[in-house]
Amino acid sequence: MAKRSVLFLLLAVALLTGLGITMLASTSYFTKAGRGEEYVTVWNQVRWIGIAFTACIITAMIDYNLWYRWRWYLLGTAIFGLLLCYESHVAILLDYKPFIAARVNGAARWIDVASFRIQPSEFAKIALIIAMSAWFVKYENLERTLKHGFILPGLILGFIVALIGGEVDLGNAAVAAVVGAGIMFVAGTRTRYLAVIIGSGIIALISGILLAPNRFERVMAITHLEKVKDGIGLQQWVSWLAFGSGGMNGRGLGEGRMKLSYLPEAHTDFIFPMVGEELGLWGVLGTVAAFILLLFAGMCISSYAPNRFGKLLGFGLTFLLSLEALLNMGVTTALLPNKGLPLPFVSYGGSSLLATMLAVGVLINIHRQGVHLTWDQLPVIRRKRRWTPEL
Secondary structure: OHHHHHHHHHHHHHHHHHHHHHHHHHHHHHOOOOOOOOOHHHHHHHHHHHHHHHHHHHHHHOOOOHHHHOHHHHHHHHHHHHHHHOHHHHHHHHOOOOOOEEEEOOEEEEEEEOOEEEOHHHHHHHHHHHHHHHHHHHOHHHOOOHHHHHHHHHHHHHHHHHHHHHOOOHHHHHHHHHHHHHHHHHHOOOHHHHHHHHHHHHHHHHHHHHHOHHHHHHHHHOOOHHHHOOOOOHHHHHHHHHHHHHOOOOOOOOOOOOOOOOOOOOOOOOOHHHHHHHHHHHHHHHHHHHHHHHHHHHHHHHHOOOOHHHHHHHHHHHHHHHHHHHHHHHHHOOOOOOOOOOOOOOOOOHHHHHHHHHHHHHHHHHHHOOOOOOOOOHHHHHHHHOOOOOO
């Protein structure tokens, strides 16, 4: 099974990417960018797919152990990218037009590079996973200590989460915090230390919600969605209608009605309801099955990695992709408060697609170097093949 796990991973990615292009072709004409020119967003996404696919091939060819050596450079670059987003805050204070940062709907998450708009937090999450995985390789025998197993890695995690949250991006900040805590748990950090991180994260999240009235309203909206369907709960209410309209078999590809200016962001964060409306319950279940397949394949790849760094890195990347999918589905079905998180591989957006394909490329490389053995051989060989990359 381990030898075929990469095939299941590629199958899931291909199905989800194909679904994304198909649904984008169905919805793009009715987006603000698509008016007057058919499939403009589709061609933009195809361009990003080409870039992302190339990046995936490159990372699949690079020995993943090199990321261990480059961890601090990658994390430093990610921090620099996050800090560039704060130019929009400075621009407001000093009253000038930002040179590189871009603010959309009150959030300062993007920077404009040439003709591309990049969201640095998407890549910062991957850099964080690499840094956290490498940390628990270097201090493998100290993961249960207070200093090296909790305080120092917790400071790294908290700093990145704070930078992302300061961009008014609580969704990605929460994702980064949960993934980082997940790596600490798998690496062997004491449970009572993790309880402190979880508690601090919950307090920080609640504080961020309370300090931003709009986000507090979003949290409260899911408890009485019908009462706020004309205001803060519009997207999730129309999303409900889209799922209900699709029924079991769907209205047919291209026949969805909620994309006709009824559902905002139907091609990005809320593309999943369009799957439900046009492809029905079977389309929804197929999408969920593809992500489950991706989760299964990624965890299988990480479990057969030849060293501790590969195991932690593979786990972190797989956990990231699966968690983002779960949160997007939770938001679009109104089980979670509305937050701008894309559906990996499916939603329109270059930064998200490029980051996810980079993660897939790393998983492919881990699989290429994996230990593919029978169950009776595995316990013996694992002890012989245990290896820590050189500093």
